[in-house]
Amino acid sequence: MVFCDVYATLVLSSKNRMVNVVMPLPIFYLFFNFGAATDILAVICLKSEDGVIMLKLPKQELMSLISELRRLGFEVIAPTRSNETVRLAALSSPSDLETDYIRIINSPRDFLLPSREPLFRYRSTATVTSYGLKIRFPTVEGPCPVTIVPEYTPPKVKIAFFGIHPCMANSIRYLDKVMLSEPADPYYKARREDMFVAVLECEEGDQYCLCKTVESYKVPEGYADLMIRRGGDGFLVRSRSKRGDELLASLKRGEVAGKPKDLVPRLKEEYAFDRTDEAGIDERDASEYVGACTLCASCTVTCPTCYCSDIEDKFSLMDPSNVERSRVRMSCQRRCYSMIAGGTTFLNTKEARFKWRLKHKFPFSERAYQLVGCVGCGNCIAFCPARIDFRKFLGRRVA
Amino acid sequence: METKTLRLTLINWRADFLPGQFVQLLLPGVGEAPFCITSSPSDPKHIELTILRRGLVTTASQYIRPGDAVGIRGPLGRPFPLDRFHGRDVLLVATGIGIAALRSLILYILENRKKFKEVTLLYGARFPEDLVYRDEIKSWAEHVKVMVTLSKATEQWSGLRGRVTDHLKEVSLHKDLVAVVCGSPAVMESITNELIKYGLSSENIYVSLERHMKCGIGKCARCLIPGGLLVCKDGPVFSASEISIKAIGE
Numbered sequence: 001m002v003f004c005d006v007y008a009t010l011v012l013s014s015k016n017r018m019v020n021v022v023m024p025l026p027i028f029y030l031f032f033n034f035g036a037a038t039d040i041l042a043v044i045c046l047k048s049e050d051g052v053i054m055l056k057l058p059k060q061e062l063m064s065l066i067s068e069l070r071r072l073g074f075e076v077i078a079p080t081r082s083n084e085t086v087r088l089a090a091l092s093s094p095s096d097l098e099t100d101y102i103r104i105i106n107s108p109r110d111f112l113l114p115s116r117e118p119l120f121r122y123r124s125t126a127t128v129t130s131y132g133l134k135i136r137f138p139t140v141e142g143p144c145p146v147t148i149v150p151e152y153t154p155p156k157v158k159i160a161f162f163g164i165h166p167c168m169a170n171s172i173r174y175l176d177k178v179m180l181s182e183p184a185d186p187y188y189k190a191r192r193e194d195m196f197v198a199v200l201e202c203e204e205g206d207q208y209c210l211c212k213t214v215e216s217y218k219v220p221e222g223y224a225d226l227m228i229r230r231g232g233d234g235f236l237v238r239s240r241s242k243r244g245d246e247l248l249a250s251l252k253r254g255e256v257a258g259k260p261k262d263l264v265p266r267l268k269e270e271y272a273f274d275r276t277d278e279a280g281i282d283e284r285d286a287s288e289y290v291g292a293c294t295l296c297a298s299c300t301v302t303c304p305t306c307y308c309s310d311i312e313d314k315f316s317l318m319d320p321s322n323v324e325r326s327r328v329r330m331s332c333q334r335r336c337y338s339m340i341a342g343g344t345t346f347l348n349t350k351e352a353r354f355k356w357r358l359k360h361k362f363p364f365s366e367r368a369y370q371l372v373g374c375v376g377c378g379n380c381i382a383f384c385p386a387r388i389d390f391r392k393f394l395g396r397r398v399a
Numbered sequence: 400m401e402t403k404t405l406r407l408t409l410i411n412w413r414a415d416f417l418p419g420q421f422v423q424l425l426l427p428g429v430g431e432a433p434f435c436i437t438s439s440p441s442d443p444k445h446i447e448l449t450i451l452r453r454g455l456v457t458t459a460s461q462y463i464r465p466g467d468a469v470g471i472r473g474p475l476g477r478p479f480p481l482d483r484f485h486g487r488d489v490l491l492v493a494t495g496i497g498i499a500a501l502r503s504l505i506l507y508i509l510e511n512r513k514k515f516k517e518v519t520l521l522y523g524a525r526f527p528e529d530l531v532y533r534d535e536i537k538s539w540a541e542h543v544k545v546m547v548t549l550s551k552a553t554e555q556w557s558g559l560r561g562r563v564t565d566h567l568k569e570v571s572l573h574k575d576l577v578a579v580v581c582g583s584p585a586v587m588e589s590i591t592n593e594l595i596k597y598g599l600s601s602e603n604i605y606v607s608l609e610r611h612m613k614c615g616i617g618k619c620a621r622c623l624i625p626g627g628l629l630v631c632k633d634g635p636v637f638s639a640s641e642i643s644i645k646a647i648g649e
């Protein structure tokens with residue numbers, strides 16, 4: 001339309017019917033100013049011809065979005081602070097939301113793909129006698145004493161990540177590539193399906209962030225329902241999905257704050273490296289980097305995209321017939337990751353393991369999914385007790 | 400080497416598998432481990448596994464008695480590309496328990512003998528008692544050329560002595576031959592290199608790789624190999640041209 005490039009969608013209630021009305025912004029203000037004959041339920045979203053525009057909210061209203069998500073049945077997972085550490089946790093109160101942080105120690109992975117996940121239980125025929133544990137295998141004759149009751153219940157949860165940074169939203173995209181490729185993992189899928197994501201954009205990173213190198217400060221389509229950024233003494237919010245529109249519709253107030261410009265975070269250091277060069281990683285000498293490595297595996301524990309796992313069949317000696325199979329997180333930094341029967345250990349030096357992690361993040365993932373496995377959060381550097389900085393090994397500093 | 404071959408009857412299902420594929424064997428209360436299917440694909444109601452005693456599952460499986468119930472997940476993985484073997488000379492090289500990965504293929508070849516030209520099995524072990532399928536091998540020898548060599552032979556041993564690589568020169572190796580190599584990683588790497596030296600192209604050399612597999616369906620990253628391939632999904636059978644030869648033994 002010629003006279004205006006900003007439109008508002010209103011939900012009006014008229015004789016108990018809900019009506020959606022799209023109108024140019026000046027007319028929208030008329031409704032506000034003169035009070036329409038109908039009740040304005042909410043401003044759902046404001047659209048300009050070339051995209052969405054933002055709403056300005058005080059923090060109180062931001063927290064009301066959390067309450068609304070909880071009312072809709074979501075478990076809201078958001079950054080919370082205890083002492084110096086900020087971590088994602090299920091919010092018990094919206095006021096626990098921490099919005100002033102750069103780095104979280106855990107990641108959405110820990111909720112979508114928990115570090116220990118029971119897959120199913122089954123009953124075996126093991127018994128404990130005074131002579132010790134006796135495992136008799138079940139037989140097929142007669143009533144089969146083993147019941148593999150695959151108590152298979154994909155988790156029923158609706159998770160809303162609220163206030164995660166763009167790198168973390170990107171990590172979900174990588175996990176999707178792995179876990180939802182055929183055959184899709186039913187446990188992950190069940191958690192993932194109803195997920196809601198409200199991204200808190202970053203203005204500034206710390207000395208470990210590398211999101212500009214891997215371009216993960218942008219959030220691709222489908223990985224954010226809401227985009228939130230700081231603005232003045234409040235927050236600027238825009239919707240990026242239908243569910244985001246619906247959530248904003250619950251707001252009581254909010255003022256239009258113009259169109260968003262791309263927000264590129266300021267980083268302290270910037271690096272450039274080749275993401276596909278496997279041979280280059282092999283050839284380079286990593287001894288100066290891994291010398292101080294303590295093999296603690298923090299790099300893989302805090303990485304939002306590390307997913308590798310082990311399978312455990314476990315029972316208690318008190319009830320040995322009741323077996324639980326779980327998937328537990330593994331790490332390529334551990335020796336048993338790559339040991340096969342016969343004793344061959346493919347990754348048998350610190351250097352081989354350090355390089356393996358980088359090969360998996362970059363060339364291997366590029367090849368398998370056309371997507372790098374590093375989302376640039378910098379956790380593997382920040383939480384490394386020896387501060388081993390893979391960016392320096394892989395590339396060169398450019399800023 | 401302590402090995403045991405289990406013959407499993409599938410209840411209410413059939414496994415349509417091809418030589419080279421594997422299954423995950425579940426022993427209730429003990430755990431799960433991957434094993435190559437060693438029986439012939441012409442019988443989808445049965446699966447045979449040959450298991451070398453090593454750790455938890457492999458030891459427990461030595462105590463299985465007829466009639467016991469176990470669980471199977473599979474068939475998993477990519478089989479040998481049989482159509483690429485048809486009408487050609489085939490060399491099968493196995494060391495140690497590696498022979499298990501080849502038995503299904505050998506049985507397939509015996510049942511479809513006319514589809515293949517000259518077939519040679521070169522099988523190496525250390526001690527005479529390490530030889531798996533000792534009695535069966537005699538009947539295989541009626542249809543294909545079999546060479547068994549022992550690196551730690553006793554005095555009574557009348558067959559070949561030394562490592563398999565010592566006997567490669569006795570096989571007529573030529574460009575059009577397809578070779579399949581199974582054994583420990585280091586041995587597979589050295590045999591592959593040896594075969595390339597004899598003029599075989601890496602596309603015609605196949606290996607079956609072993610990694611510490613857990614899920615078998617591409618979700619646990621335990622079977623990643625250099626190049627970013629997954630042994631459980633992209634393999635376990637690879638031609639030496641698809642992977643770096645160092646990756647075989649690394």
Ligand SMILES: Cc1cc2nc3c(=O)[nH]c(=O)nc-3n(C[C@H](O)[C@H](O)[C@H](O)COP(=O)(O)OP(=O)(O)OC[C@H]3O[C@@H](n4cnc5c(N)ncnc54)[C@H](O)[C@@H]3O)c2cc1C
Binds near residue numbers: 338432610611612
């Ligand atoms: C595709 C494939 C086919 C195989 N085929 C055969 C076969 O036909 N016959 C045979 O005897 N063996 C075969 N193996 C090896 C067999 O899987 C291991 O011997 C077995 O997993 C060891 O299990 P365990 O519980 O007895 O050992 P554990 O007590 O768990 O450990 C003993 C040793 O085995 C290694 N190991 C444990 N789990 C695995 C695993 N899932 N994969 C590989 N190594 C592991 C450990 O690192 C350790 O070195 C195959 C392996 C693969 C990957």
Ligand code: SF4
Binds near residue numbers: 299302305376380
């Ligand atoms: S590799 Fe390091 S920087 Fe990249 S996503 Fe993992 S923890 Fe973050």
Ligand code: SF4
Binds near residue numbers: 306357
């Ligand atoms: S192999 Fe290493 S880098 Fe890859 S997912 Fe596992 S722990 Fe992370």
Ligand code: FES
Binds near residue numbers: 612621622630
């Ligand atoms: S065995 Fe899990 S990815 Fe291959």
